[in-house]
Amino acid sequence: MHDVHVLTLAALLYRPQTKHTMNAVPSRSFPAVLVITTLVAVTGVWFGLQSRSQGEVRLTGENPTPTGKPISHGTAIGNTGCMAAACHGGPAAETLAGKFSEHTWEGSGTCWNARDPHARAYSLLTDTPDRPVRATAKQIMERMHSTIPATEDVRCLACHSNPSLAAQGTSDPHIVSLRREGVGCESCHGNASGWLREHTTWKSDNHAEYASVGMTPLFDIGDRAMTCLGCHVGAPADPARGYAVRDMNHDMIAAGHPRLDFDFAEFHRELPKHWQEMEHPPTGAKPRGPAFEARMWLVGRVAQAETACKLLADRAERAKANDPRTPWPELAEFNCAACHHDLPEPWRSDAKDLGTRTLGALRWQTIWPVTESQEFAAIQPVLTIMQRARPAGFGTIGPVAHQSAKNLTEVRQNLVAMSDAEMVQKAQVGFPSAVSEHPGWDTAGQMLWGFAALDRAHVLNRPIAEFDTAFDAVRKREWATAKTALDKLFGKP
Amino acid sequence: MRSAVVLGVVIIGMAGSGLFKRVEIPLPPDNTPLPTAKPYGITKPPFGVLSSSSCAAAACHGGGQLDTLHSEHSTWSATAFSNKLHDPHSTAYRVLFNADSVRIAKLMGMKEPHKEALCLKCHSTEGVKPAEAISEGVGCAACHGPAEKWIDIHMLPEWKSISNETKFTDYGFIPGKNLVARTLNCVTCHVGDADREVNHDLIAAGHPRLDFEYTRFQFNPTYRHHWDEVLPQPDFEVRAWTVGQAATLRAATDLLRVRAERAAANDPKSPWPEFSGLSCYACHQEIGNGEVGRDAGTTRRPLGIPGWELWSNTAAGVAANLCPDAFPGVTPPELRELPALRKLMQKRQPDPRVIAHRAKRAVAELDAWLAALQAAEDKTPTSRLPAGTPRKFAHALAANALSADRMKLADSDWDALAANYLGVAAMYHASGGKATVPTWTDPIRGLMAELEFPKRKPGERFDSPAGFGKTARDRVRDRFRDLYDVTADPGAKP
Numbered sequence: 001m002h003d004v005h006v007l008t009l010a011a012l013l014y015r016p017q018t019k020h021t022m023n024a025v026p027s028r029s030f031p032a033v034l035v036i037t038t039l040v041a042v043t044g045v046w047f048g049l050q051s052r053s054q055g056e057v058r059l060t061g062e063n064p065t066p067t068g069k070p071i072s073h074g075t076a077i078g079n080t081g082c083m084a085a086a087c088h089g090g091p092a093a094e095t096l097a098g099k100f101s102e103h104t105w106e107g108s109g110t111c112w113n114a115r116d117p118h119a120r121a122y123s124l125l126t127d128t129p130d131r132p133v134r135a136t137a138k139q140i141m142e143r144m145h146s147t148i149p150a151t152e153d154v155r156c157l158a159c160h161s162n163p164s165l166a167a168q169g170t171s172d173p174h175i176v177s178l179r180r181e182g183v184g185c186e187s188c189h190g191n192a193s194g195w196l197r198e199h200t201t202w203k204s205d206n207h208a209e210y211a212s213v214g215m216t217p218l219f220d221i222g223d224r225a226m227t228c229l230g231c232h233v234g235a236p237a238d239p240a241r242g243y244a245v246r247d248m249n250h251d252m253i254a255a256g257h258p259r260l261d262f263d264f265a266e267f268h269r270e271l272p273k274h275w276q277e278m279e280h281p282p283t284g285a286k287p288r289g290p291a292f293e294a295r296m297w298l299v300g301r302v303a304q305a306e307t308a309c310k311l312l313a314d315r316a317e318r319a320k321a322n323d324p325r326t327p328w329p330e331l332a333e334f335n336c337a338a339c340h341h342d343l344p345e346p347w348r349s350d351a352k353d354l355g356t357r358t359l360g361a362l363r364w365q366t367i368w369p370v371t372e373s374q375e376f377a378a379i380q381p382v383l384t385i386m387q388r389a390r391p392a393g394f395g396t397i398g399p400v401a402h403q404s405a406k407n408l409t410e411v412r413q414n415l416v417a418m419s420d421a422e423m424v425q426k427a428q429v430g431f432p433s434a435v436s437e438h439p440g441w442d443t444a445g446q447m448l449w450g451f452a453a454l455d456r457a458h459v460l461n462r463p464i465a466e467f468d469t470a471f472d473a474v475r476k477r478e479w480a481t482a483k484t485a486l487d488k489l490f491g492k493p
Numbered sequence: 494m495r496s497a498v499v500l501g502v503v504i505i506g507m508a509g510s511g512l513f514k515r516v517e518i519p520l521p522p523d524n525t526p527l528p529t530a531k532p533y534g535i536t537k538p539p540f541g542v543l544s545s546s547s548c549a550a551a552a553c554h555g556g557g558q559l560d561t562l563h564s565e566h567s568t569w570s571a572t573a574f575s576n577k578l579h580d581p582h583s584t585a586y587r588v589l590f591n592a593d594s595v596r597i598a599k600l601m602g603m604k605e606p607h608k609e610a611l612c613l614k615c616h617s618t619e620g621v622k623p624a625e626a627i628s629e630g631v632g633c634a635a636c637h638g639p640a641e642k643w644i645d646i647h648m649l650p651e652w653k654s655i656s657n658e659t660k661f662t663d664y665g666f667i668p669g670k671n672l673v674a675r676t677l678n679c680v681t682c683h684v685g686d687a688d689r690e691v692n693h694d695l696i697a698a699g700h701p702r703l704d705f706e707y708t709r710f711q712f713n714p715t716y717r718h719h720w721d722e723v724l725p726q727p728d729f730e731v732r733a734w735t736v737g738q739a740a741t742l743r744a745a746t747d748l749l750r751v752r753a754e755r756a757a758a759n760d761p762k763s764p765w766p767e768f769s770g771l772s773c774y775a776c777h778q779e780i781g782n783g784e785v786g787r788d789a790g791t792t793r794r795p796l797g798i799p800g801w802e803l804w805s806n807t808a809a810g811v812a813a814n815l816c817p818d819a820f821p822g823v824t825p826p827e828l829r830e831l832p833a834l835r836k837l838m839q840k841r842q843p844d845p846r847v848i849a850h851r852a853k854r855a856v857a858e859l860d861a862w863l864a865a866l867q868a869a870e871d872k873t874p875t876s877r878l879p880a881g882t883p884r885k886f887a888h889a890l891a892a893n894a895l896s897a898d899r900m901k902l903a904d905s906d907w908d909a910l911a912a913n914y915l916g917v918a919a920m921y922h923a924s925g926g927k928a929t930v931p932t933w934t935d936p937i938r939g940l941m942a943e944l945e946f947p948k949r950k951p952g953e954r955f956d957s958p959a960g961f962g963k964t965a966r967d968r969v970r971d972r973f974r975d976l977y978d979v980t981a982d983p984g985a986k987p
Contacts, residue, residue, distance in 0.1 A: 143796065250796075250797045251797050254797045327797070328841065328842065329841070336780070339777065340776060340777070340778065340779060340780045342777065342778060342779050342955060342957045343955060343957035343959075344949065344954070344955050344956070344957075345953060345954050345955070359600055359601065359694045359698055360694040360764065360768075389694070389764050390764055390765070
């Protein structure tokens with residue numbers, strides 16, 4: 001906008017002389033021209049200096065201007081496009097009772113409408129949330145000094161409704177109406193305009209066919225995890241799909257937004273299923289094997305680390321580009337309890353708790369076991385540059401985090417592909433080594449989730465009493481008891 | 494020509510209307526001339542440091558009695574008697590041998606704290622000869638100055654005729670009778686300076702935070718004084734509190750300058766921003782369980798950014814505004830740079846070069862204020878302060894803690910509340926305490942109960958106000974409102 005102004009003024013200045021020749025500048029108006037040129041130059045220079053000021057955070061309600069580029073992955077149709085009684089809006093009594101079959105798909109929409117918490121997502125941005133909240137969206141936006149409500153802010157809409165709708169403004173009532181569906185069908189399955197008719201004739205799960213028309217492949221649990229994690233941890237903008245950036249950062253948490261404390265396997269377990277969970281090998285669909293829960297958990301943790309690295313790289317790049325909505329350093333990159341703890345004395349564990357971190361270096365986020373075990377070499381470069389007294393600047397962090405994310409993608413894909421026996425062995429051997437000497441809140445909680453998932457897969461035989469003891473001790477923050485119980489759970493001597 | 498003028502007006506109008514610029518926090522220009530007055534006592538006298546034992550001759554200051562003239566060293570020392578009450582400075586070196594110190598050293602990667610320069614700079618008398626005299630702790634020379642030039646003349650009659658300033662600049666004697674010279678010396682260790690600092694790494698290793706407030710330390714019941722104050726109460730405490738505020742803030746601001754300069758030079762040992770200059774408990778509190786405490790106050794800092802030095806800034810404004818009441822003839826100082834510095838420190842990554850420059854300017858302003866206070870201290874007061882002076886200070890501090898309409902706190906941060914509380918407590922004691930101002934007792938006791946850190950089992954303690962949520966802050970607000978009422982001017986018309 002400022003460039004246009006300067007140019008317009010310059011154009012106004014350059015008017016052809018009517019009375020005099022082009023060569024002779026009338027002496028009468030020369031001082032005036034000089035003054036104005038100086039003014040324009042000074043304004044331009046001053047303005048240029050303003051743009052380059054570093055490190056200034058301006059929390060505004062201003063949404064970024066959409067690029068206007070066309071998106072290749074289809075436009076959103078809305079839940080109504082899925083919910084016809086003969087399509088996915090059929091009876092769902094069996095599914096809701098927990099009985100799955102080849103008819104489950106007929107009632108997926110009905111089941112989702114009835115029970116899925118994602119349906120509530122948009123309402124949480126309004127003054128009438130569908131469930132009780134500790135901090136209302138209005139309070140959060142007030143604390144952020146926002147001039148617009150949450151229902152109009154791209155930062156909120158990107159996760160609380162279909163991410164492809166977030167940056168499309170509020171003037172179109174159809175878009176606003178689509179957002180009210182919350183995180184609807186297309187938020188996970190991909191915008192349907194490219195495949196709505198076609199997918200009624202597909203019989204197989206052709207990965208290439210899905211990808212070419214914009215239907216998100218969810219049968220691969222790695223891809224499924226990455227889809228969930230896009231909102232439940234965060235993700236860079238995806239211009240091809242028209243997705244705005246999804247970044248819930250420390251400023252929003254400070255304003256009152258709950259922190260994102262996600263475990264793929266646990267959240268997945270709690271989600272009312274509107275599908276029949278099946279394997280899809282080339283030989284034909286069959287029910288999932290007994291080790292499925294363990295694989296879900298392990299793949300989920302690796303995918304979470306991968307997503308975290310991608311988000312870190314994206315934050316670094318946005319900070320480098322001086323994006324006013326990207327604070328830097330981003331405090332949500334670090335473990336909450338690294339700063340947010342009372343100071344009971346003695347509270348500091350001894351030097352063992354520091355591990356390789358220097359004193360005063362903050363612990364980067366806990367993604368157990370990936371960040372806590374040397375087995376996952378891919379994440380180590382990120383830990384090295386982040387867990388220092390002076391973490392690396394955004395210029396350095398970006399490439400390192402990108403590379404780690406790439407390596408973790410490979411780890412994830414291998415985990416999805418490997419045999420049950422190999423995957424279970426990884427779980428049984430790897431985890432005891434990652435049991436921390438000094439579990440904090442995040443570490444202990446995540447270890448318990450891991451234990452619960454592995455127990456569901458029947459790959460760890462431990463008495464349930466130890467689980468209850470550990471869980472209670474973690475809840476009460478009695479770390480000595482928790483440590484003993486966790487050691488017993490994971491078979492440490 | 495006319496259209497050129499119109500164009501010019503349009504440009505100026507657009508620039509003036511702010512169409513071009515982003516919304517900026519206006520800062521005062523950083524190149525206006527600064528006051529040049531400086532107090533004496535901020536430089537280190539370049540003279541030889543003598544050990545405490547050289548003062549402790551039986552006929553000089555080691556007379557073997559308690560609390561009498563010529564037995565100052567015997568009163569001060571922890572080992573002269575088996576008396577339990579002594580001056581804690583005398584055990585400063587010994588604490589380096591205890592378990593806490595050993596653990597701190599281990600976490601810092603050091604071997605023996607009693608041999609580390611980092612520790613000895615504050616825990617012993619720097620530069621003392623012979624070197625073994627570091628075991629005396631923070632000895633005589635640390636507070637009274639290096640004695641090389643004055644040991645042989647300070648008992649002669651002509652010593653009394655030398656001015657305090659000359660005693661310092663020519664002889665290296667720190668005149669403790671001058672509160673400004675005294676406190677400027679205290680803060681070199683108790684806040685820090687270019688050679689000494691307790692930063693967040695050291696605190697993370699286990700060192701207590703340096704939360705210095707002069708009157709609280711002066712009147713600590715475990716601190717046995719080896720002197721009598723010349724100035725009587727309440728004048729002494731009112732002046733001591735005021736001077737303490739100025740000196741502590743000056744040291745904190747100069748320490749910020751030092752840290753910023755090191756960061757600007759990319760010193761790898763100097764983290765930036767340095768956490769120990771920020772409000773500790775803004776981060777160090779458990780979150781998620783209770784109500785948000787921040788909403789209890791009207792001060793709004795950018796999200797996720799703790800305030801800079803709230804401990805030393807919050808009540809300093811009251812000290813500045815009311816210093817004519819403590820020091821008749823002194824005018825309130827112009828402190829324009831400090832608000833600018835506070836705003837700059839609210840950026841997420843403040844530019845250390847900018848901070849260093851501004852902090853230097855802020856220190857110059859504070860030095861001019863301290864110089865004025867020091868000159869007033871050097872003059873023997875011709876009259877006592879009016880009887881209601883402590884009440885006036887206490888009332889101003891209670892108002893400082895509250896918002897303009899007194900319905901909320903001004904700043905809900907614990908450091909800010911504690912600074913106001915300590916000032917009020919000083920004025921309470923200056924007024925004579927329970928005997929003279931009984932109506933103040935309950936609110937002050939209530940404040941103390943809310944602000945103090947929770948108790949734990951014996952042998953353990955909390956170093957942060959655990960559980961200090963919105964409910965507790967509302968009670969603090971109520972106590973300050975009570976104090977505002979009981980300290981109101983009784984003679985003023987309603």
